[in-house]
Amino acid sequence: MHGFGAPSPWVMRWSHLLPEGGSVLDIACGAGRHMRWFAGRDHVVTGVDRSPEAVAAASHFGRVLQADIESGPWPFAGEQFDAVVVTHYLWRPLLPRIVxxxxxxxxxxxxxxxxxxxxxxxxSRPDFLLRPGELLAASAGLRVVAYEDGFLDDPARFVQRIAAVRPAGASARYPLEAPPRQLTITPRL
Structure with missing residues (x-):
C-alpha cells in the first residue's frame, strides 16, 4: 500500500493552484499522504481506495470511501472538486470521469x-503505462499549466504528469462529446 511517505513533489509544487480552503479528491489515496498534505493546509479532503487498510489509515485526514472504482459505480457522480489528485494509478475507462x-x-x-x-x-504492463501524450489528450478542455513526459532518476522511472486547470465558467462534459486529440510533447527533464 502506497501512501505512508512524503507527498509527491509534483503535487506539492502545483498545489498552490487550488483556492484556499478548496475541496480535494484523492483517487487511489492509499494511506493518505496527499490527503494529509492538503488537510494540513486547511483543505477539505476526500479520498477513495479499494483497500480497507488504506481507507482506515487515510480516515485520519478527511472523508474516505472504500470502493472498487474499476468495477463498481463511480461514487462521485455529479460531484466536482477544486482539486483532483491522482498519483501512481491508471485505469483508462475512468479518465473522462476523473477530468x-x-x-x-x-x-x-x-x-x-x-x-x-x-x-x-x-x-511494466502496457495497461498500467500511459502512452505518449495520453495524459494531455485526456485533459482536453483544461488549460495545461505544466506537463512532463519522460525519464526521472532515483528511483529510475518513466512518468507523465500534468497540472491543468478548468477555466472559470467552463463546465465538464461526461462522457466526452468528441475524442480528444492525441498530442506528443516530450520536454527535457
Missing part, C-alpha cells in the same frame, strides 16, 4: 508511470 470531477477554476494534478517504464522496472 469531469474537476470544478470550474479547479485543478487536476496527475502523475503516473509512462511508456518506457517497462525498461527500468515495474509497472
Amino acid at each position: 469531469a470531477a474537476v470544478a470550474p477554476s479547479g485543478v487536476l494534478l496527475y502523475e503516473t508511470f509512462a511508456a518506457g517504464n517497462e525498461s527500468v522496472g515495474k509497472p
Whole structure:
C-alpha cells in the first residue's frame, strides 16, 4: 500500500493552484499522504481506495470511501472538486470521469508511470503505462499549466504528469462529446 511517505513533489509544487480552503479528491489515496498534505493546509479532503487498510489509515485526514472504482459505480457522480489528485494509478475507462470531477477554476494534478517504464522496472504492463501524450489528450478542455513526459532518476522511472486547470465558467462534459486529440510533447527533464 502506497501512501505512508512524503507527498509527491509534483503535487506539492502545483498545489498552490487550488483556492484556499478548496475541496480535494484523492483517487487511489492509499494511506493518505496527499490527503494529509492538503488537510494540513486547511483543505477539505476526500479520498477513495479499494483497500480497507488504506481507507482506515487515510480516515485520519478527511472523508474516505472504500470502493472498487474499476468495477463498481463511480461514487462521485455529479460531484466536482477544486482539486483532483491522482498519483501512481491508471485505469483508462475512468479518465473522462476523473477530468469531469474537476470544478470550474479547479485543478487536476496527475502523475503516473509512462511508456518506457517497462525498461527500468515495474509497472511494466502496457495497461498500467500511459502512452505518449495520453495524459494531455485526456485533459482536453483544461488549460495545461505544466506537463512532463519522460525519464526521472532515483528511483529510475518513466512518468507523465500534468497540472491543468478548468477555466472559470467552463463546465465538464461526461462522457466526452468528441475524442480528444492525441498530442506528443516530450520536454527535457
